[in-house]
Amino acid sequence: xxxxxxxxxxxxxxxxxxxxxxxxxxxxxxxxxxxxxxxxxxxxxxxxxxxxxxxxxxxxxxxxxxxxxxxxxxxxxxxxxxxxxxxxxxxxxxxxxxxxxxxxxxxxxxxxxxxxxxxxxxxxxxxxxxxxxxxxxxxxxxxxxxxxxxx
Amino acid sequence: xxxxxxxxxxxxxxxxxxxxxxxxxxxxxxxxxxxxxxxxxxxxxxxxxxxxxxxxxxxxxxxxxxxxxxxxxxxxxxxxxxxxxxxxxxxxxxxxxxxxxxxxxxxxxxxxxxxxxxxxxxxxxxxxxxxxxxxxxxxxxxxxxxxxxxxxxxxxxxxxxxxxxxxxxxxxxxxxxxxxxxxxxxxxxxxxxxxxxxxxxxxxxxxxxxxxxxxxxxxxxxxxxxxxxxxxxxxxxxxxxxxxxxxxxxxxxxxxxxxxxxxxxxxxxxxxxxxxxxxxxxxxxxxxxxxxxxxxxxxxxxxxxxxxxxxxxxxxxxxxxxxxxxxxxxxxxxxxxxxxxxxxxxxxxxxxxxxxxxxxxxxxxxxxxxxxxxxxxxxxxxxxxxxxxxxxxxxxxxxxxxxxxxxxxxxxxxxxxxxxxxxxxxxxxxxxxxxxxxxxxxxxxxxxxxxxxxxxxxxxxxxxxxxxxxxxxxxxxxxxxxxxxxxxxxxxxxxxxxxxxxxxxxxxxxxxxxxxxxxxxxxxxxxxxxxxxxxxxxxxxxxxxxxxxxxxxxxxxxxxxxxxxxxxxxxxxxxxxxxxxxxxxxxxxxxxxxxxxxxxxxxxxxxxxxxxxxxxxxxxxxxxxxxxxxxxxxxxxxxxxxxxxxxxxxxxxxxxxxxxxxxxxxxxxxxxxxxxxxxxxxxxxxxxxxxxxxxxxxxxxxxxxxxxxxxxxxxxxxxxxxxxxxxxxxxxxxxxxxxxxxxxxxxxxxxxxxxxxxxxxxxx
Numbered sequence: 001x002x003x004x005x006x007x008x009x010x011x012x013x014x015x016x017x018x019x020x021x022x023x024x025x026x027x028x029x030x031x032x033x034x035x036x037x038x039x040x041x042x043x044x045x046x047x048x049x050x051x052x053x054x055x056x057x058x059x060x061x062x063x064x065x066x067x068x069x070x071x072x073x074x075x076x077x078x079x080x081x082x083x084x085x086x087x088x089x090x091x092x093x094x095x096x097x098x099x100x101x102x103x104x105x106x107x108x109x110x111x112x113x114x115x116x117x118x119x120x121x122x123x124x125x126x127x128x129x130x131x132x133x134x135x136x137x138x139x140x141x142x143x144x145x146x147x148x149x150x151x
Numbered sequence: 152x153x154x155x156x157x158x159x160x161x162x163x164x165x166x167x168x169x170x171x172x173x174x175x176x177x178x179x180x181x182x183x184x185x186x187x188x189x190x191x192x193x194x195x196x197x198x199x200x201x202x203x204x205x206x207x208x209x210x211x212x213x214x215x216x217x218x219x220x221x222x223x224x225x226x227x228x229x230x231x232x233x234x235x236x237x238x239x240x241x242x243x244x245x246x247x248x249x250x251x252x253x254x255x256x257x258x259x260x261x262x263x264x265x266x267x268x269x270x271x272x273x274x275x276x277x278x279x280x281x282x283x284x285x286x287x288x289x290x291x292x293x294x295x296x297x298x299x300x301x302x303x304x305x306x307x308x309x310x311x312x313x314x315x316x317x318x319x320x321x322x323x324x325x326x327x328x329x330x331x332x333x334x335x336x337x338x339x340x341x342x343x344x345x346x347x348x349x350x351x352x353x354x355x356x357x358x359x360x361x362x363x364x365x366x367x368x369x370x371x372x373x374x375x376x377x378x379x380x381x382x383x384x385x386x387x388x389x390x391x392x393x394x395x396x397x398x399x400x401x402x403x404x405x406x407x408x409x410x411x412x413x414x415x416x417x418x419x420x421x422x423x424x425x426x427x428x429x430x431x432x433x434x435x436x437x438x439x440x441x442x443x444x445x446x447x448x449x450x451x452x453x454x455x456x457x458x459x460x461x462x463x464x465x466x467x468x469x470x471x472x473x474x475x476x477x478x479x480x481x482x483x484x485x486x487x488x489x490x491x492x493x494x495x496x497x498x499x500x501x502x503x504x505x506x507x508x509x510x511x512x513x514x515x516x517x518x519x520x521x522x523x524x525x526x527x528x529x530x531x532x533x534x535x536x537x538x539x540x541x542x543x544x545x546x547x548x549x550x551x552x553x554x555x556x557x558x559x560x561x562x563x564x565x566x567x568x569x570x571x572x573x574x575x576x577x578x579x580x581x582x583x584x585x586x587x588x589x590x591x592x593x594x595x596x597x598x599x600x601x602x603x604x605x606x607x608x609x610x611x612x613x614x615x616x617x618x619x620x621x622x623x624x625x626x627x628x629x630x631x632x633x634x635x636x637x638x639x640x641x642x643x644x645x646x647x648x649x650x651x652x653x654x655x656x657x658x659x660x661x662x663x664x665x666x667x668x669x670x671x672x673x674x675x676x677x678x679x680x681x682x683x684x685x686x687x688x689x690x691x692x693x694x695x696x697x698x699x700x701x702x703x704x705x706x707x708x709x710x711x712x713x714x715x716x717x718x719x720x721x722x723x724x725x726x727x728x729x730x731x732x733x734x735x736x737x738x739x740x741x742x743x744x745x746x747x748x749x750x751x752x753x754x755x756x757x758x759x760x761x762x763x764x765x766x767x768x769x770x771x772x773x774x775x776x777x778x779x780x781x782x783x784x785x786x787x788x789x790x791x792x793x794x795x796x797x798x799x800x801x802x803x804x805x806x807x808x809x810x811x812x813x814x815x816x817x818x819x820x821x822x823x824x825x826x827x828x829x830x831x832x833x834x835x836x837x838x839x840x841x842x843x844x845x846x847x848x849x850x851x852x853x854x855x856x857x858x859x860x861x862x863x864x865x866x867x868x869x870x871x872x873x874x875x876x877x878x879x880x881x882x883x884x885x886x887x888x889x890x891x892x893x894x895x896x897x898x899x900x901x902x903x904x905x906x907x908x909x910x911x912x913x914x915x
Contacts, residue, residue: 001445021215032178033171036402037353038435042837045353073171080170088165094810095642096405097175097353122845129402129837131351132642135845135911137806 005065007081008075014062022048022057022065026072026126033073033100037129042130047101048072054108073100081105083145090144094130102128106142116146155651159802160661162647164401164640165293168445170822174401175184176373176529177432180359184428188267190257190274192249193442195283195830196295199247199256199276207259207273209685211226212266214726215425216274217258220247222420227387229411229443230478231376233617233678235306238352239318240476241298244387244416249278250297250832251511252477260421260429267457283511283830284569287447287472290316290508298473298507307482310506319481319507320475324487325561326500328453335455339537340460343452343529343877344896345471347824348445348817349834350518352641354403355438358415359430360422363396368419370397375409375639376679377869383412383420383580399669402641407517408683409641411478413442416597427855439835443516444482444824446507447472450529454537457889461497462537462552467529469505472513480507483515486522491530493562494609496554501561511830517681519814520875523610527636528897531606531880535887539826545592545884546581549607549770550574556858562609563763567691570858570868572794573768579645579854580605580792584772595776599785602773606886610873611764612863613684618761620684621675622692624653624700628745630738631663631699637677639669643871644803645685649693651799652864656697658723675758683767683869686799692759700755705746707753711735729889765860766797771877774849775885782905784886786816786849791877793855797866801855804870808853815850817843819879822900 004013016025023046026034036058037045046058049071072079080103084093093099102125109116109124116124121142130138142148167175204216222244229292230238245255259273261267284293298313305311332338345464358372368390375381377397414431422427434441455464467488473480488503490845518524538545553573555558556807560568580851581587584603592602597704623635634653650664657663668674677689701721708726709716713732719726725844727734745752774788791812798804821841825833834840879897887893 030669032173035171035354036434037355038837040435040838042834043353077170081166084166084169088169089802090159091159091162091644091800091806093162093165093167094355094644094806095402095404096165099812100171101171103169126845126912129842129844130352131353131406131842132810133806134808134809134811134851135848136851137802139845 001065001067004061005067006069008071017064018064020062022060022062025062026057031072031074035097035101037098042129044105045098045101047104047128049104049108054105073104083107086145090137090141092133092141098128098130099119102130102138112145117146120123133137153655156799157485160647160651162644163650163666164646168401172529175354176357176359176371176400177401179371179400180430181361181428184359184430185260185262185421185425186264186267186427187260187418187431188271189255189259189417190259190271191253192254192256194249194278194280194282195252195285197249197278199249200276200279201277203275203330203788204257207270209247210266210270210273210544213259213270214427215260215422216270217245217424219247221241223387223389225387225389226304227383228414228478229383230465231379231410231412232678234382237309237481238479239311240304241477243418244574251513251514254475258417258420258481258545262554264612272842284316285511285826285828287470287508287510290447290510290583291506305847306553309497317506318477318509318583319484321485322504324502324788327504328464328500329465330804331500332453332455335463336458336542337456337537338418338453339540340453341533341895343450343532345448345455345525345528346897347447347515348518348822349439349824349840350408351785352405352406352408353405355433356442357434358418359428359433360418362422362426363427365649366396368422369871370395370415370419371400372397372415373402374399374406374412374534375681377639377671378637378676379679380412381416381671383416386424387416388419389557392507396672399639402639405641406519407521407681408443409519410679411443421478435837436835439840440832442515443478445512445518446515446525448525449485450525452529452533454533456537456541460541460548460551460766462495462545463499464902465492465495465498465530466502467491471507472510472515473507474510474512476514476636477512478516483522487526490523490609490611491526493554494607495552496558496560497552512826513832519811519872520827521872524876527606527608527876528879532883532895535604535884546577546586546605550577553607558823562766566763570796570860572856572858573770574855576770577795578609579856580770580772583773583790583852583854584788589774591907598780599776600887600889601774601776602889603772604881605770605772606877606880606884607768607770608873608876609679609766609768610683610869611766612687612869613761613764614682615764616760616762618678618682618688619758620689620692621758622689622696623675624696624755626700626704626741626743626744630655630741631665633665633813634693635667636689636693637674638685639680641680643807644800645680648799648803649690652690652693653697656694657701658721683872686867687863687869688761690867692863693756693759695753698902699757700753703753703755706734708740711740733761761862765836765861767870767873769793769873769877770880773878773881775882775889777886777889777904779890779908782901782908784820784899784904786820786882789816789851789878791853793853793870794858794864795870796858796860796868798855799865800868805853805857807870809851812851813843813848815875815878816848818897819882820898821847840906
């Protein structure tokens with residue numbers, strides 16, 4: 001079936017099958033920043049924005065993107081790089097496999113919450129798992145990025 | 152004054168991988184690769200009596216269906232270890248015997264995933280089902296023998312008695328344990344259980360391969376061990392190793408899991424059969440179900456101490472569960488003793504003995520810590536118990552008994568322990584956690600109590616006398632350098648820290664070093680990144696290769712200036728005759744050497760292996776809050792103070808430590824590989840197998856106390872594995888100190904704490 005939607009601000013028309021998930025569709029079209037880590041909506045690796053909200057693309061059916069706006073990290077390259085520089089300065093990207101999904105959630109957090117507390121930050125990011133860093137370095141990077149005073 | 156070593160420079164690949172650029176195995180797959188899927192056994196132990204693939208093979212789009220009748224019959228091991236491997240050759244690519252739920256029955260390759268999965272459903276199999284060996288404590292002498300086959304092969308005598316399901320039987324001892332125990336004023340004995348854990352790297356297992364223009368098999372794999380993978384494939388497929396090339400792109404985490412080559416053999420079999428490229432990507436369920444986990448163990452510890460406060464006896468009797476195949480069976484068990492018996496240095500008798508057994512469950516394999524983690528939980532829990540019995544502070548007991556710098560060291564067979572800051576780590580950790588005021592407990596409300604506890608640990612740095620790494624540094628035509636190594640940066644940042652070392656020696660900037668790793672056609676030999684070896688072993692090879700190249704630059708520069716090498720100095724930009732203006736720039740020199748009249752491209756070389764494996768140390772301290780009504784344990788604060796020798800990159804070492812501590816917290820509190828009574832895995836997703844999320848870990852704080860290891864590059868030891876060992880025993884001690892419940896069986900769940908509280912209240 002054919003869907004018309006906006007992808008990274010570009011009007012897009014794609015053919016998708018009815019049982020196809022957005023993560024697979026995006027990868028098939030070369031958006032290789034999309035990673036799948038669990039297939040059970042647990043890990044956050046595949047996070048993209050649908051109409052500006054961070055959403056797990058591994059369990060979002062592609063046909064439901066009809067009329068919606070989808071944003072991947074490729075579509076917010078400059079903003080992503082700004083935070084990535086801080087993350088990398090901390091060494092907190094480690095293997096990097098979960099970083100694109102994590103960064104998409106961090107950027108959404110910044111758009112959504114003004115002056116968040118540490119608890120709000122942790123709560124917002126809890127759905128993004130990371131097995132390498134132990135989260136502390138990511139937290140330092142997020143606080144630097146948001147201008148939250150370090151404890 | 153060092154310019155790069157000791158600096159927290161960003162990883163050289165950091166920006167690309169953080170922002171999602173294509174760099175991992177699946178991102179690089181060649182066009183039109185066949186999709187490979189595996190039909191797996193639903194039974195824990197059975198023999199295939201009938202298999203019919205005709206319908207599957209006839210399905211449009213299916214290119215190849217392979218069963219045990221279609222693959223070479225040469226037993227091998229998936230354990231990526233240096234040859235000759237100590238793991239038994241007990242696997243076939245496909246076997247008519249299936250030994251765990253998930254064992255491979257057939258390989259299917261089709262034009263797409265949908266077709267491959269449809270074909271899997273069309274394969275008909277009949278099994279003769281046997282009683283599986285599920286509980287590892289019943290494995291020895293069980294009526295079912297997991298590996299009855301006659302052609303199973305061991306490269307060494309590892310004490311295998313396969314008719315009794317024993318893979319390896321071990322005994323190491325020094326002194327007379329029974330006699331010394333009888334002299335001890337304090338003796339404690341306790342049995343501990345450590346559970347199987349899943350590595351849970353975020354990038355699951357995957358590989359693709361194709362035949363190149365010379366008909367060679369090119370394997371691109373998310374592997375920690377390209378050279379070992381090549382050798383394993385050659386053996387299993389009965390083909391010359393020279394016909395195989397293994398390329399490792401960026402790796403999305405490994406943690407030891409990717410030391411076992413779980414998927415490459417299946418894509419390779421398909422490509423050799425069809426001549427077409429093939430890819431296999433395990434999803435999370437397959438990764439949980441059909442790869443490897445940490446070896447579960449039972450460890451009975453007996454400690455003896457005298458009235459002067461010295462630990463005189465350490466005696467550990469163990470049983471380890473290797474599951475259906477023997478990957479890393481004998482060595483993980485051995486390390487549980489090797490990294491615990493030498494920790495306390497006033498002992499008169501020590502012993503480590505026991506068995507590793509086969510069961511009908513997913514095989515165990517390598518996982519960060521590699522037995523030291525299991526051994527440390529048992530030993531350190533027992534030391535905390537001993538301190539209580541002796542009525543001494545557990546920190547003081549450790550300070551009095553640990554091996555100290557300059558002492559003869561059991562871990563080096565009596566050689567000198569050249570570097571240790573463990574005593575300083577303990578002192579610093581006590582201050583950071585607030586030991587003096589918080590030990591052992593504080594009530595914070597009617598129902599909640601806080602307690603603190605501690606543990607110490609050691610690991611190794613590479614495998615002494617076995618791990619051997621080579622490195623090359625090449626001066627390129629434009630005056631920059633290519634550093635070629637075969638180690639495998641899996642997110643650790645090893646490519647970056649090796650570049651830091653090379654740049655430091657050559658006195659050049661980091662961006663003048665291009666790092667290439669790893670491709671078995673191009674890279675110099677390296678066992679791969681495991682056993683905490685890369686900083687220490689490969690690092691030393693890099694330092695020596697860079698020194699070799701620097702000497703050659705001096706010689707060639709001097710030749711051009713028509714003076715002797717002793718009269719010139721190289722500052723990273725120019726070779727200059729000391730005290731004069733006579734000089735040649737590196738760029739000009741490189742041009743003359745490589746493309747100009749000299750005809751001699753300079754390459755620095757080194758091959759390095761160490762006769763010792765110097766231990767990094769950690770002192771870990773945990774503060775927990777226990778809810779007496781529910782048994783819930785909340786970790787509030789964790790302090791880890793690390794001696795990894797010289798810290799090459801403080802940012803990367805800190806992240807490694809924080810990550811390892813949190814993985815250890817997962818082992819302590821949450822993570823548990825569980826099977827049902829028939830051997831079927833119950834924890835096959837992140838919904839059943841809980842790894843820590845941001846809310847589960849409290850605060851983790853890390854500090855470094857440097858020692859200087861004379862055999863290491865710039866004084867460095869390792870950091871990758873030692874970081875996972877302390878959380879389980881330190882948190883268990885904190886829980887005990889808070890509420891008097893001693894958990895001896897991991898993980899420390901609310902149920903176990905609650906039941907312990909109930910038992911204590913009935914008793915009192």
